[in-house]
Amino acid sequence: MKVASTGPAPLRNSIRRRRARDRVIESLLLLAGLVAVFTTVAIVWILVGEALPFFDHVPLEAFLTDTMWTPLFAEPRYGILPLVAGTLVTTLVALALAIPAGTIIATYLSEFASHRLRELVKPALEMLGAVPTVVYGYFALVMVTPFLQKLIPGLPGFNMLSAGLVIGIMIVPYVASVSEDAMRAVPNYMREGSYAMGATRLQTATRVVVPGALSGIAAAYILGISRAVGETMVVAVAAGLQPNLTWNPTESAATITAFIVQVSLGDLPHDSIGYQSIFAAGLVLLVVTLAFNVAGFVLTRRFREAY
């Protein structure tokens, strides 16, 4: 700008000083923004760096195909499959509850509920999502498991069913709120067109709004999956800590996350293979959740561009 060079000297100095300050501040702000990038880089660097020595001891093939995970035994075996199976089972149980419930709540709030009810319920759902996970763990172990034991005789005190159901309850608000946002983004003229053809609200919801918001709803599901996979405290409290290669949700089994907690509770020396094994497990977890997050990200992107 030319203004600075033509004004009187004190003003010119003031402008120059303020511009210089602006440049300094801008670089500081950029630095703060880059913290996010540093964090990602550090996560990858630390996990890979600490897991690499682990793979010097354990061949990658054994890690991925061995069916036993017994790192604390005298003859340790390091097959990640039991932990992956545990994670998968609890996640599937959680989804079996959270996807229908979340979708119904989202559809109801977006297409049926009055404005007042929605304003009232959304904060309450937000609260449900804000409950600390360790409290949910208590809920699973002390309240849900005894209840399930009445329905399923012989259910062990630690089981994946109870943990999975509680994780499901935990991610309902998440699935509901992201799906609802997607449904509300469907333009009203599409609903009006449907009503004009004589459709009821339910028909409009299932045949116009849900298909229109499909990629957003899919993103909600995927982000929910990613949450369930990474959930730690509920499974650490309620699902048991014994690695167990099973697909039966009524058994107890450890997940990837529960294993990391179990090892962290003990006092392992920094350079031991037990210490390294939690980073190898963490790396698997990171890769899985990352894949889901990327898929969710791509889908939300697409649904934003649709209208």
Added chain:
Amino acid sequence: MSVMRAGVERRKLLDKLFVVLGLLVLIAALAVLLTLFLDLVRLGAPRFNWDFVTSYASRKPEQAGILAAWVGTTLIMVVTACVAMPVGVAAAIYLEEYAPKNWVTAVIEINVTNLAGVPSIIYGLLALGLFVYKFSLGQSILAAGLTLALLILPIVIVATREALRAVPLPIREAAYALGATRWEVTAHHVLPYSMGGVLTGMIIGLSRAIGETAPIITIGALSFIAFLPESLMDPFTAMPIQMFNWVSRPDPGFRINAAAAGAILLGMTFLMNGIAIWLRYRFRKRINW
């Protein structure tokens, strides 16, 4: 004609059934929340007294308390807030007010989105490798506070950006027209107007951090501490850790302690979220552009 009418009737019935179903599921979800809270309060009731708040952990459940836990949690939250607030708000200001449309900005944005989806226990592993060993901070309050600050950074950034975006463009243009620099526009006008949203985001972030258990277990929080920390480098315990420790003991006496600690923890998160919701409501109502 009657065939068609029957179809219409059936569809209207289905419509009504769905309303019932929707309400039921919604009520069920909220009932879970209520049951959870009431049960914690009911089961933990025998421990709601002054001794519980002023005693250290103990082998005897009746004598155990949460003194070290709540002091630890408070200190960790102070560290978290002091780190996450300036860094998060600054990053949000950069992305919303300064960032040119180039690849650096795109990389930052992708990273913020992605970090929001990284499981909290991964942050714990990061902190264990980075803060505890590489930076030699040890298993300290400082390390825990920094870990949780990184964890809530995406929440603070996203909330702050939304708040900044809600300030209308004419406010900025008016300030620029009077010769303000970009920082002056931001600091004197945009930021004060969006303070409500910024605070809301911060409180929601802290309410998330206060209940986080997994990352601070990973960096090595202790569950049995019989002294109060004197510096930020001291070992620590925290409310959720204490609760986790009690809930994993078979003794029913400790279950009562766990319920009481859980009720207090839940009460704290509800209070923080309530304040956030109220703030958001108030600021939305007060500001008429």
